[in-house]
Amino acid sequence: MVRREFIKKLIKGFFILTTSVVAIITTWFLYPTGIRLKKxxxxxxxxxxxxxxxxxxxxxxxxxxxxxxxxxxxxxxxxxxxxxxxxxxxxxxxxxxxxxxxxxxxxxxxxxxxxxxxxxxxxxxxxxxxxxxxxxxxxxxxxxxxxxxxxxxx
Amino acid sequence: MGKVFDWIDNVFHVKKPHRRFLKRAILPDGLNYFYCLGGAAFTSYLLLLVTGLLLSMYYVPSEHEAFSSIVKIQREVHLGWFIRSVHKWSATFIIVFILSHTLRVFISKAYSKPKELNWVIGALTLLFAFASGFTGYLLPWDQKAYWATEVGTSMGGTVPLIGKHIVYLIRGGVDLNGATLIRFYSMHVLWFPLCMSLLLWAHFHMIKRQGIKVNL
Missing domain, CATH: 2.102.10.10 (Rieske [2Fe-2S] iron-sulphur domain)
Structure with missing residues (x-):
């Protein structure tokens, strides 16, 4: 693999990783606390x-x-x-x-x-x-x- | 990802007219890491924007509930302490980065003609950053926030003749109370980010047009 290709893939992977982490943190942050179904x-x-x-x-x-x-x-x-x-x-x-x-x-x-x-x-x-x-x-x-x-x- | 973008671009045609900007070579020789300070400040700005959007989901800008909503964010909300810390530290670092960026621009004489307008825009951005910091400091609505704002706003009273009215205008009344909180909240989450985003767009647009000045 050419170096340019490798670095392109690396950067792409970095962005995908960052986006996923931010998405998970955001969803977890917005998910309400204290949910307890009353029986x-x-x-x-x-x-x-x-x-x-x-x-x-x-x-x-x-x-x-x-x-x-x-x-x-x-x-x-x-x-x-x-x-x-x-x-x-x-x-x-x-x-x-x-x-x-x-x-x-x-x-x-x-x-x-x-x-x-x-x-x-x-x-x-x-x-x-x-x-x-x-x-x-x-x-x-x-x-x-x-x-x-x-x-x-x- | 590229295929999806191309599918949209078939209708929108944004790629072609922007090719000159997207594939330009703007980086001249003689750059060093001090030229990253502006980018670092912008990264802080993006972090503030994202964490601020998240915090606004739980923060209640009311006299009676502001502090308890902060306590709730700190103790109950998932990762609330983390998001709030990122917001707080980014707010500290954006000031540090903008100031050191200003220093770099000053040392490399990047403020000189024809880039003087970009210096003005940058200075305005710094003022808005200070104002955001000042208004954001009141929002936790605890003793420190209250008295810091009490002192800060009363400084407006030292202006000759119209000082009193400036204080009333900033506070939204004679005393610091719920009206001030709402006022500062609106400034902090709507007016200042909007103004800063427009200023930053102008800032970057001019860099794209005029390039980076290396003069060391």
Whole structure:
């Protein structure tokens, strides 16, 4: 190979190498960090006996990080509504689908009412009025060995 | 690669009129490594351009989020610390290279007629480089950046008669605040790079037209 040809190839290779390195670094830099697809993790909520026979029951929970078996990095406390419509038992998240306020159950009206913008849901979680775009989120609920487990996305 | 370019060039016809420039022999005898300083400065400029484009993907030019976005770039973004370091060091080196390039031009009398306009363009580029450095220094929005800019902008106040108004103009208000940050950000990422790119194009165009002066 003539020297000129060799040097031409060398320079070409150098440019290709540089371009590839820059392309890889750029893509890696632009790729977002902290991507974690959230899956349901089941927590022992309460005894089977505590399930409502009919209607809505508010359950306050507190899951301790040190008793969660490494599922939690810190204590998790909150509210979940267990609904029994005589056909099915399911769990409703109290997070309003409008802007994320916590709805409360109004026993007299038999509705979930959001204190922030007056969003209203019936006991199935379906929107009755106000700004919410979607029904309340249903959380998966299972009963095993007499204990009630509810899945949370953490 | 060549085939793809030829396919495009069949329509565009850029190769033929530029052949004189692309295949010219501009390098006279008597060159040495000091004639690379301008090229080194331009390489720094390209590095600044590329890393700056990348950093602008994560930087938030707002009073409340600027500093935390810098922290995020440093700690969370993949290779963020690296890209930011390259930007910072290139910014330091471009000043060093431009100044030594200026010295080389001065020593080899390359500023003399007929290349005096290129000296003027080069001097303007240096001023824009200084201005970019000054505006870029504020963007991290930490204590050092804030007070450096506080001192730097208040120097404008020493101009007789209109000094006060110059300070207000630079700061975008009486005090240094979010308005100043946005102003400096816009200057740093839009106005100055645009102006510098045009100036550098003129700089190189004149070298192509007039050649390199060796006079040592």
């Amino acid at each position: 349901y993790t089941f927590f022992d909520l309460m005894d089977e006996e505590a399930l409502p026979i009919k209607g809505v029951r508010r359950v306050d929970y507190l899951f301790k990080a040190d008793q969660s078996g490494a599922k939690l990095s810190r204590d998790m406390a909150g509210v979940v509504y267990i609904v029994n419509n005589t056909k099915k038992i399911f769990a409703l998240s109290p997070v309003c689908t409008h802007l994320g306020c916590l709805v409360t159950y109004n026993r007299h009206k038999n509705e979930f009412i959001c204190p922030c913008h007056g969003g209203r849901y019936d006991t199935e979680g379906v929107v009755l009025g106000g700004p919410p775009p979607e029904p309340l989120t249903r959380l998966p609920l299972t009963v095993e060995n007499g204990r009630v487990f509810v899945g949370f996305k953490i």
